[in-house]
Amino acid sequence: MLALLHQTHAPFVVTVLAMVFTAERPRVAVADSHAEINDALDQLRAAGYGDEGGRPLPTGNARDLCRQWVQAGWLVRQVSDDDVEVYRLSAYGVGALEVAGRVGGARTRVSQSRVRTLLDAIERLAQDADPDAMARVLRLHEEIRHRQTELTRLEQGGAVETVEDEQLLEAAENVLHLVRELPADFARVAESIKAIQRDVVAELRHDVRPTGEVLREYLARGRQILDATPEGRAFAGALRLIGDPAQIDDLWNQLRTVLRHRFTELLPEQQRRELTEISRRIEQGVKEVLAAQRQASHVITTQVRNHDPMRDRQVDELLRDVMSGLHKWVPGSRRGEAVEPLRRLPVADVGHLRQRMSDLRPPQPPAPLREWDETEDVPAADTRAWGGPRYAELRAHLAAYAGAAGSVDVTAAFRAAAEDIRRPVDLLGLLEIAHDAGMTETAEVAVVDTVRPDRTRRRFALGGVVAANPANPANPADLANPADPASADRSDGDE
Numbered sequence: 001m002l003a004l005l006h007q008t009h010a011p012f013v014v015t016v017l018a019m020v021f022t023a024e025r026p027r028v029a030v031a032d033s034h035a036e037i038n039d040a041l042d043q044l045r046a047a048g049y050g051d052e053g054g055r056p057l058p059t060g061n062a063r064d065l066c067r068q069w070v071q072a073g074w075l076v077r078q079v080s081d082d083d084v085e086v087y088r089l090s091a092y093g094v095g096a097l098e099v100a101g102r103v104g105g106a107r108t109r110v111s112q113s114r115v116r117t118l119l120d121a122i123e124r125l126a127q128d129a130d131p132d133a134m135a136r137v138l139r140l141h142e143e144i145r146h147r148q149t150e151l152t153r154l155e156q157g158g159a160v161e162t163v164e165d166e167q168l169l170e171a172a173e174n175v176l177h178l179v180r181e182l183p184a185d186f187a188r189v190a191e192s193i194k195a196i197q198r199d200v201v202a203e204l205r206h207d208v209r210p211t212g213e214v215l216r217e218y219l220a221r222g223r224q225i226l227d228a229t230p231e232g233r234a235f236a237g238a239l240r241l242i243g244d245p246a247q248i249d250d251l252w253n254q255l256r257t258v259l260r261h262r263f264t265e266l267l268p269e270q271q272r273r274e275l276t277e278i279s280r281r282i283e284q285g286v287k288e289v290l291a292a293q294r295q296a297s298h299v300i301t302t303q304v305r306n307h308d309p310m311r312d313r314q315v316d317e318l319l320r321d322v323m324s325g326l327h328k329w330v331p332g333s334r335r336g337e338a339v340e341p342l343r344r345l346p347v348a349d350v351g352h353l354r355q356r357m358s359d360l361r362p363p364q365p366p367a368p369l370r371e372w373d374e375t376e377d378v379p380a381a382d383t384r385a386w387g388g389p390r391y392a393e394l395r396a397h398l399a400a401y402a403g404a405a406g407s408v409d410v411t412a413a414f415r416a417a418a419e420d421i422r423r424p425v426d427l428l429g430l431l432e433i434a435h436d437a438g439m440t441e442t443a444e445v446a447v448v449d450t451v452r453p454d455r456t457r458r459r460f461a462l463g464g465v466v467a468a469n470p471a472n473p474a475n476p477a478d479l480a481n482p483a484d485p486a487s488a489d490r491s492d493g494d495e
Contacts, residue, residue, distance in 0.1 A: 001092040004074050005099060009058045013069070014100045016040055017093060026284065027086040030066075030077070037062035069093075076191075091187040098180050165263040172258070176271055179278050186285030190292040197296035204303050205312060239286065252279045385420075385453035389429020393421050395470050398433060402469040410434045410465040411446035424450040424458055434467030441465055 004013060020028055020036055028036075038061060044050065050057035058065055066087065069075040074093040080086045089097070127136065154160070255278060258264065264272055397417050402408035414422065414430055427450055442464035450458045 001095045003072065004092065004096045008056060012057060014096060017089065018097050021089050027080060027088045030085045030087060033066060033087050034062040037065060091184060091191045094187045095184040098184050165266065168263040169266060172267060172275065176274050182282060182285060186289055189289050193292045193296050197299055200300050201303050248279055248283055255279060389426050390421055391429055391433065394426060394430050395433050397421060399469060399471040406469055407466050408469055410467050411448055414448055419451045422451050427460065433470065434465055437468045437470050439465050439467040
């Protein structure tokens with residue numbers, strides 16, 4: 001900040017920064033900033049500034065000047081939420097503009113308002129520091145008595161004590177003096193949060209500890225980032241007072257009451273505008289600090305999730321080896337000497353390694369099977385019940401169910417079968433038999449119940465199937481018109 005105020009072109013830099021960055025525009029797009037600063041330079045040079053007569057202007061265009069100001073720490077270049085590069089004032093730039101504004105504005109003087117503010121602050125400090133409960137009780141009783149006396153006087157028709165316009169002007173100047181410090185304080189807190197973010201990311205990049213340990217430590221620091229610096233702790237305390245929307249609304253209502261008073265007509269236009277913008281500047285500063293906190297937490301979390309310190313260290317060691325090789329090779333090389341490029345980095349030849357390291361012992365054969373005892377009884381019935389389809393029984397049942405008809409409904413035949421051939425596997429076997437005999441699928445969906453050998457039931461849904469009678473060759477006409485008792489009767493009558 002002092003470097004900005006003490007340099008040769010300080011009047012130009014301060015004026016241009018105050019013109020471009022205002023309370024309404026804390027962030028300005030890079031292209032717009034360059035255009036406005038170039039326009040200001042052209043106007044000043046056309047008016048005679050920058051000549052050898054003694055009114056110096058910096059050399060270069062707006063792009064060069066902004067680059068110098070970013071390097072000096074007066075401007076910050078960043079990407080906004082809508083992916084546009086913008087400039088914003090740093091805490092040092094805001095502080096320099098505040099100093100210049102106080103010097104160029106109304107002179108602050110010792111007044112009743114400023115002394116009362118100082119006395120109130122000291123009294124509040126003493127009350128907060130005094131742990132004596134009885135002393136605090138006495139103070140509260142005295143304050144209640146004084147308030148009750150004033151309330152009684154007003155209720156009995158007493159007049160409200162008026163304040164001279166001169167005292168109100170002094171109080172307004174004191175308020176503006178206090179408010180001018182806030183933007184620099186907010187910017188300082190936001191930049192301290194960004195500095196912590198950079199420190200944490202730098203430590204993560206050089207860390208070789210386990211990822212879980214790094215995650216627990218640095219994410220906790222990222223969540224509590226406001227408590228890590230004196231500025232952050234002070235802002236957290238102020239946030240409890242001004243972070244409440246109701247508090248901001250009350251402040252705005254009080255400012256409107258002040259601006260409606262006749263004494264504000266004696267204030268310059270700039271000071272009236274500053275009074276109007278107090279609540280918005282406070283709210284904007286709080287949002288800026290909270291946005292910096294969210295961004296820092298996001299960057300730290302992303303770095304912890306995606307960072308691999310061991311891999312980065314290996315890459316750094318490889319690059320150092322390459323640079324060391326270059327330093328050794330360059331002194332002994334000649335101009336124009338052909339260099340064979342390295343197509344790929346060397347890989348260690350380690351042969352074949354074990355692919356499974358869970359058990360270092362060689363694999364053992366399985367235990368031998370138990371010797372079969374031929375005299376042991378085998379439950380053949382139960383084994384067959386859990387076996388495959390009973391094709392012979394299914395074919396005989398399908399032919400018996402079809403009778404003399406040329407075709408048969410497979411799902412209806414399955415429903416009419418005995419339980420021992422109505423297993424789920426028998427349904428598949430019946431479909432196989434129907435496929436071999438010739439079948440046609442219908443549009444309807446049939447639902448059948450199957451019975452497993454343990455007497456549990458399973459329900460299946462399948463498309464309707466009409467199959468040719470296994471005892472009769474398939475007849476296309478019969479498959480197109482499935483046979484049922486009613487249709488058989490009608491066919492006999494027609495014949």
